[in-house]
Amino acid sequence: xxxxxxxxxxxxxxxxxxxxxxxxxxxxPFTHLVDLADRRLGAGVIAANDEFFAERxxxxxxxxxxxxxxxxxxxxxxxxxxxxxxxxxxxxxxxHPADEDxxxxxxxxxxxxxxxxxxxxxAHFRGNYPQSVSVEATSLPGSPSPEDLLAPDVxxxxxxxxxxxxxxAANGFTVDAGQRFTHLRVNQHPDGGIARLRVHGEVAPxxxxxxxxxxxxxxxxxxxxxxxxASDRFYSPATNTIAPGRSRKMDxxxxxxxxxxxxxxxxxxxxAEQSEIRAVEIDTACLKGNAAGWAAISxxxxxxxxxxxxxxxxxxQPDTNHRFVLPGxxxxxxxxxxxxxxxxxxxxxxxxxLTGEGAARLAARHEELGGQ
Numbered sequence: 001x002x003x004x005x006x007x008x009x010x011x012x013x014x015x016x017x018x019x020x021x022x023x024x025x026x027x028x029p030f031t032h033l034v035d036l037a038d039r040r041l042g043a044g045v046i047a048a049n050d051e052f053f054a055e056r057x058x059x060x061x062x063x064x065x066x067x068x069x070x071x072x073x074x075x076x077x078x079x080x081x082x083x084x085x086x087x088x089x090x091x092x093x094x095x096h097p098a099d100e101d102x103x104x105x106x107x108x109x110x111x112x113x114x115x116x117x118x119x120x121x122x123a124h125f126r127g128n129y130p131q132s133v134s135v136e137a138t139s140l141p142g143s144p145s146p147e148d149l150l151a152p153d154v155x156x157x158x159x160x161x162x163x164x165x166x167x168x169a170a171n172g173f174t175v176d177a178g179q180r181f182t183h184l185r186v187n188q189h190p191d192g193g194i195a196r197l198r199v200h201g202e203v204a205p206x207x208x209x210x211x212x213x214x215x216x217x218x219x220x221x222x223x224x225x226x227x228x229x230a231s232d233r234f235y236s237p238a239t240n241t242i243a244p245g246r247s248r249k250m251d252x253x254x255x256x257x258x259x260x261x262x263x264x265x266x267x268x269x270x271x272a273e274q275s276e277i278r279a280v281e282i283d284t285a286c287l288k289g290n291a292a293g294w295a296a297i298s299x300x301x302x303x304x305x306x307x308x309x310x311x312x313x314x315x316x317q318p319d320t321n322h323r324f325v326l327p328g329x330x331x332x333x334x335x336x337x338x339x340x341x342x343x344x345x346x347x348x349x350x351x352x353x354l355t356g357e358g359a360a361r362l363a364a365r366h367e368e369l370g371g372q
Contacts, residue, residue: 004028004174007166011126019067019124024169030117030200034221037184037199038062040244041110041222045082047146048105053083054193056105059186065195067124081125083193097190103130106149107184111222112139113203114369115159115181120171121196129167130188135160137181139370149183157181162189180204180369202226204371205272207363210354215278219335219350220244224272224362228303228334231265232256232342238267241348246321247285253346255290256339265292266338271350274301274358276329280311281349282337283321291318292339299332307336316345331355 007024037043039060048056058065058081065080072078082105087097115137122129136156140148148154157177165171186197205224210216219225221242230238234257240247247253256265277299284291297311310330316322316339329352337348354362 004172007169007171008164009166011166011168013126014067014069022168023123024166026170026172028117028119028172030174031119031198033116033200034111034203034226034239035198036109036111036113036115036201036203037107037197038110043110044108046106046108048082048103050084050103050191051082052085053077054079054081056082058082059105059107059194059197061196065121065123079124079193079195081123081193081195083125083128084188084191087191102187102189103191104185104187106146107186107197107199109182109184109199111203112180112182112206112371113201114179115175115177115199115201117175117200118160118173119196119198119200120165120173120186120194121198122165122167122169122171122193123195124168125193125195126167128193130165130190130192130194132162132164132189133160133171133194134158134162134187134189135173136185136187137177137179137183138185139180139182144183149185156185159184178369180366180371204366204369205362206371207359207366210272210362211359215351215353217349218271218275218277218352219269219348226270228268228270230254230267235344241267241345242269243347246283247346250286250290253285253287253344255287255344256342259342262341264338264340265342266336267348269335269348270303271333271335272354272358273362274331274333274355275352276331276355277310277335277350277352278326278329279351280324280326281321281347281351282316282345283347283349284316284318284344285321285346286319287344287346288318290343292316292343292345294340295345296338296340298336298338299330300334301332303334305334313340333358
């Protein structure tokens with residue numbers, strides 16, 4: 001585990017103007033990976049020992065934390081994050097909390113997977129952030145309750161040892177655990193507030209579930225699909241195109257800048273594993289004056305395999321879901337969509353099933369990661 005870079009200490013008190021003007025952040029090497037704790041994938045904060053000042057559910061809000069200097073409630077300043085009360089010692093002679101005293105929250109990941117990096121964001125918590133944080137992870141099958149997770153026989157793996165953090169900052173940590181996890185325990189020592197939690201990594205789907213489904217969306221995030229590269233991410237990330245559900249607003253899809261050359265934009269995806277694709281959906285929901293004009297799709301078996309066009313360049317309509325049944329199943333592991341000349345799409349769906357070889361490799365990977 002490495003923190004790069006590392007922030008500590010208070011931020012200056014809010015002095016007016018843009019509250020993010022003195023926010024401390026950096027480019028972390030893992031933020032291109034999917035957020036396994038995305039609410040759209042089904043993540044949730046299922047329990048916390050204390051949430052006196054601000055609710056635990058705020059941790060997973062998708063948008064950046066907001067700050068309203070005039071907003072107070074009957075308990076005090078209302079913060080957009082998870083904030084616990086101030087801990088105290090046992091007596092007047094011992095007024096300070098013991099070293100082991102801390103607050104905690106249990107987070108269910110929306111998609112089980114391998115964690116590669118975490119961001120513990122203390123935005124707007126300038127003098128009321130935790131002195132340090134630690135993060136543990138476990139993997140339990142099914143839908144365990146908080147009581148199940150807190151049982152004494154549950155094995156927790158440390159992802160982030162107790163580490164000092166800074167106020168009003170994105171505190172980033174790289175992780176190298178190499179296991180499949182379903183839940184996290186976020187600890188703040190001894191108390192305080194955290195605005196947001198981001199858990200970046202790789203989805204590791206359950207092979208038994210995909211086998212039971214038979215035909216499913218082979219490129220969906222929750223099924224292990226992944227964006228490997230894209231020509232442009234100017235307005236919104238390409239990963240949005242394989243997020244759950246339909247796009248609800250323009251920036252919930254993928255939109256590129258306006259091209260002034262004769263090229264075109266594209267996204268390259270890796271499927272859950274080797275599969276046979278049978279049907280395609282290209283959705284331009286909420287993209288009305290900026291939808292791509294045309295699109296084409298090609299497939300390869302292997303990252304460096306020869307690409308075969310399975311959907312020739314077709315006209316796209318704005319704010320429309322386009323559906324195509326292929327003449328026959330097409331085998332592959334990687335897919336590329338090219339849009340012409342620029343613009344965007346909101347979602348791409350590729351329906352089909354794993355091949356025998358793909359299912360076997362997925363099962364082997366699941367076992368290697370300690371999946372249950």
